[in-house]
Amino acid sequence: MLAENIWRLGNPKTSSICEEGLPVVFVEKLNNAMRLTALSRAAIALGLTPDLTLADARARVPELVALDRDHGDEARLLARIVAGCVRYTPMAAAEPPDGAILDITGCAHGFGGEEGLKADLARRLEASGITAFCALGDTPEQARALTRFGHKSKNLLDLPVEAIEADPAVTLALRRAGLKRIGDLASRPRKMLAARFGDLAIRLGRVLGEQDRHISPERPLSPVFALRRFAEPIARIEDALACLEDLGRDAAQTLLERHQGGRRFIARFFRSDGAIVGVEIGTGRPTRDPALLIRLFRERVDALSDPIDPGFGFDMIRLDVGQCEALTARQDDHLAPSRHEEDLAELVDRLSVRLGARRVHRAQPENSHIPECAASPCAPSRLPVWESAPEGEPPMRPLRLFDPPQPVGAVMSEVPDGPPMRFTWRGKTYGVTRWEGPERIAAEWWRRRDRGGRPRDYYRVEDEAGHRFWLFRHGLHEAGGTPPDWYVHGLFA
Amino acid sequence: MTCESPPLPARKRPAGPLPKIVLAQAEPIAPSVRVVLGVPKLDGALGGGLAAARLHEFWPAQAEDMPSAAAFALLLALKAAGPMGAIVWIEQQARQGQLYPPGLAELGIDPARILFVDAPDEKSLLRAAGDVVRSPAPGAAVIAPAGPARLLDLTASRRLTLFAEGSGTTAILLRSADPQAPSAATTRWRVSAAPSRMLEANAPGPPAFTLDLVRQRGGPPSYGWQLEWDRDRARFAPLSRDLAADAGGEYLAVG
Numbered sequence: 041m042l043a044e045n046i047w048r049l050g051n052p053k054t055s056s057i058c059e060e061g062l063p064v065v066f067v068e069k070l071n072n073a074m075r076l077t078a079l080s081r082a083a084i085a086l087g088l089t090p091d092l093t094l095a096d097a098r099a100r101v102p103e104l105v106a107l108d109r110d111h112g113d114e115a116r117l118l119a120r121i122v123a124g125c126v127r128y129t130p131m132a133a134a135e136p137p138d139g140a141i142l143d144i145t146g147c148a149h150g151f152g153g154e155e156g157l158k159a160d161l162a163r164r165l166e167a168s169g170i171t172a173f174c175a176l177g178d179t180p181e182q183a184r185a186l187t188r189f190g191h192k193s194k195n196l197l198d199l200p201v202e203a204i205e206a207d208p209a210v211t212l213a214l215r216r217a218g219l220k221r222i223g224d225l226a227s228r229p230r231k232m233l234a235a236r237f238g239d240l241a242i243r244l245g246r247v248l249g250e251q252d253r254h255i256s257p258e259r260p261l262s263p264v265f266a267l268r269r270f271a272e273p274i275a276r277i278e279d280a281l282a283c284l285e286d287l288g289r290d291a292a293q294t295l296l297e298r299h300q301g302g303r304r305f306i307a308r309f310f311r312s313d314g315a316i317v318g319v320e321i322g323t324g325r326p327t328r329d330p331a332l333l334i335r336l337f338r339e340r341v342d343a344l345s346d347p348i349d350p351g352f353g354f355d356m357i358r359l360d361v362g363q364c365e366a367l368t369a370r371q372d373d374h375l376a377p378s379r380h381e382e383d384l385a386e387l388v389d390r391l392s393v394r395l396g397a398r399r400v401h402r403a404q405p406e407n408s409h410i411p412e413c414a415a416s417p418c419a420p421s422r423l424p425v426w427e428s429a430p431e432g433e434p435p436m437r438p439l440r441l442f443d444p445p446q447p448v449g450a451v452m453s454e455v456p457d458g459p460p461m462r463f464t465w466r467g468k469t470y471g472v473t474r475w476e477g478p479e480r481i482a483a484e485w486w487r488r489r490d491r492g493g494r495p496r497d498y499y500r501v502e503d504e505a506g507h508r509f510w511l512f513r514h515g516l517h518e519a520g521g522t523p524p525d526w527y528v529h530g531l532f533a
Numbered sequence: 534m535t536c537e538s539p540p541l542p543a544r545k546r547p548a549g550p551l552p553k554i555v556l557a558q559a560e561p562i563a564p565s566v567r568v569v570l571g572v573p574k575l576d577g578a579l580g581g582g583l584a585a586a587r588l589h590e591f592w593p594a595q596a597e598d599m600p601s602a603a604a605f606a607l608l609l610a611l612k613a614a615g616p617m618g619a620i621v622w623i624e625q626q627a628r629q630g631q632l633y634p635p636g637l638a639e640l641g642i643d644p645a646r647i648l649f650v651d652a653p654d655e656k657s658l659l660r661a662a663g664d665v666v667r668s669p670a671p672g673a674a675v676i677a678p679a680g681p682a683r684l685l686d687l688t689a690s691r692r693l694t695l696f697a698e699g700s701g702t703t704a705i706l707l708r709s710a711d712p713q714a715p716s717a718a719t720t721r722w723r724v725s726a727a728p729s730r731m732l733e734a735n736a737p738g739p740p741a742f743t744l745d746l747v748r749q750r751g752g753p754p755s756y757g758w759q760l761e762w763d764r765d766r767a768r769f770a771p772l773s774r775d776l777a778a779d780a781g782g783e784y785l786a787v788g
Contacts, residue, residue, distance in 0.1 A: 384619055386670070387664065387668045388648065395652065399651040400651075402645065403644045403647070411633075411635075414634075415633070429639045434736070434739045435739070435764075437636040439600050439607075439637065441633035441636065443630075443631065473728070474735050475736070476732075476735075476736035476737060500737055502728065502737040505726060506726035506727045506728040506743075507601075507726050508600075530630070532636075532737075533603070533604030533640065533726075533762075
């Protein structure tokens with residue numbers, strides 16, 4: 041376990057001030073007074089301490105730069121740091137407000153051992169302007185205690201009892217009893233501690249490494265992944281994609297061994313300056329074809345609105361298979377191995393990767409008699425069942441539907457419920473020669489709170505030239521009321 | 534005495550890899566695959582039916598005829614796709630009004646067979662169309678750009694034709710207006726609505742079209758075809774206003 045304690049959070053706004061050597065403090069309103077809650081090194085050197093009121097601090101240091109503390113910003117920075125730690129291990133979790141914990145079991149060999157990994161992490165954090173303490177421990181709590189309280193002594197037994205991070209009242213009681221170091225507690229029988237202080241015994245066991253706990257990582261672990269690190273960062277997107285192709289082959293091999301295929305693939309490009317670019321693709325059915333994967337990734341990268349910026353280059357590329365499903369191996373036909381026939385599912389994947397999944401769809405029927413609600417888009421992999429139209433009838437529903445319906449003007453119709461004989465739409469006047477109707481469609485009053493809604497009377501009409509329209513009258517004629525409006529809702533073939 | 538002819542010069546292969554177009558021309562799918570519309574005279578004018586695995590172009594005579602043009606294009610796509618083949622409808626989004634799936638079902642086109650692709654702009658429409666037509670998976674593709682579609686020029690139509698020949702997918706280009714520009718499409722049609730056959734109580738009848746075959750490759754143009762779509766038999770029939778003169782009176786039963 042490796043814990044890091046981010047002591048001073050770097051902030052682009054403040055970094056320039058810090059370089060000038062001015063004392064910077066972050067203030068918060070606590071108990072109706074502006075108090076210092078975070079300080080820069082320069083401020084500490086001047087003798088300022090946390091919890092001091094801003095007025096006192098200003099009296100002592102007139103040139104003080106005070107800024108409002110933004111916890112949201114700090115949480116975002118912490119999340120970015122944790123995301124960056126994925127380069128070491130997928131098991132990385134934030135420990136709010138200012139810590140992160142990494143489970144590096146079995147991950148250190150790529151960095152020359154645990155100490156090497158720690159040094160690499162410290163170097164990267166320092167390069168990004170973040171002051172952090174790192175420590176290794178057997179359990180998350182042990183690592184955490186060593187990070188926060190192990191500045192003077194690395195011996196666990198020498199740490200103060202605060203390192204157990206029990207309830208403040210418990211810590212105070214321990215101090216009053218003269219138990220000031222963890223070593224004092226460790227030699228006592230646990231039963232007594234449990235009887236007197238509740239969960240202190242469990243916490244102590246965890247800090248001493250007797251009892252382990254799993255951390256919950258930020259991202260769920262993907263069962264299949266492949267990654268590659270580079271001694272020198274690679275700065276060309278083409279090279280990065282070529283490397284991704286290799287990773288795709290590695291992942292495909294693993295998937296083949298597991299008799300699985302992936303439905304979701306995430307490629308992460310780790311830039312040497314700490315930024316991570318993630319590209320994700322999804323497929324309609326499980327696949328482990330590296331050629332298909334790289335084609336989809338290329339489509340996705342091409343379709344990005346802002347292209348991937350390699351900056352000073354990528355020093356690691358990782359491919360995760362986010363979602364695995366069973367896919368049995370299939371033997372190629374040795375008689376006709378000539379050419380790979382792309383089927384519809386692959387075509388759908390290609391189109392939806394480029395255009396976005398929303399833009400490629402099928403239509404499914406909906407259980408509603410309101411025309412605009414009678415159909416809805418669904419995933420292309422589904423095969424909805426549509427009823428065929430009754431025989432011997434002309435089409436009763438239009439080929440094109442306007443949603444919302446478009447108003448028509450100057451409708452000449454018989455009052456109260458005759459068909460339209462003449463109407464104007466989009467600046468043209470049409471004279472009706474053939475018509476059928478009305479087909480009355482009531483509003484869905486059971487869905488409406490006021491139980492209201494006007495009925496629509498639909499007419500199929502045809503003009504002299506053969507254009508067929510679907511018009512409706514919204515509402516009924518009422519004595520003394522305004523005449524109802526007419527709309528064109530669709531066009532027939 | 535021998536007669537010696539000078540040795541033939543060795544055939545020179547052009548340097549570098551052959552361009553893909555040459556390969557595509559080398560083995561096109563035989564144009565013998567024809568889509569029969571069901572009207573013998575029109576099929577005869579087309580040389581046995583509409584050629585499958587080619588590009589065909591349609592546009593409405595006027596803006597109001599757009600639904601008729603769309604319906605005719607979709608119905609030909611339905612015929613070209615065969616009994617089970619998928620139809621891909623690629624449409625640019627700027628248009629008003631959506632294709633209405635229950636209306637497709639009423640035309641006899643099962644909406645479940647249609648894959649809807651919405652392209653945000655003309656460039657992506659063209660790219661998606663290229664992908665779809667090049668793939669042998671769908672039976673037919675209808676490509677519906679919005680506006681004048683300047684990118685869909687002679688070169689683009691030539692590409693689509695070659696893709697269609699290579700894959701066997703019939704490509705149907707549905708323009709929103711007369712392009713007034715050359716195109717490599719095998720046939721080009723102007724479509725307008727025709728007054729439909731009157732049903733009982735002066736009701737509008739089944740969809741009727743007026744078609745002008747403006748241009749066809751290797752054949753003369755022909756104008757003024759009037760057809761109606763017989764959904765129950767899934768074929769076109771000549772439009773006859775005069776019910777009594779209808780051959781065999783088989784359309785009487787429809788009314």
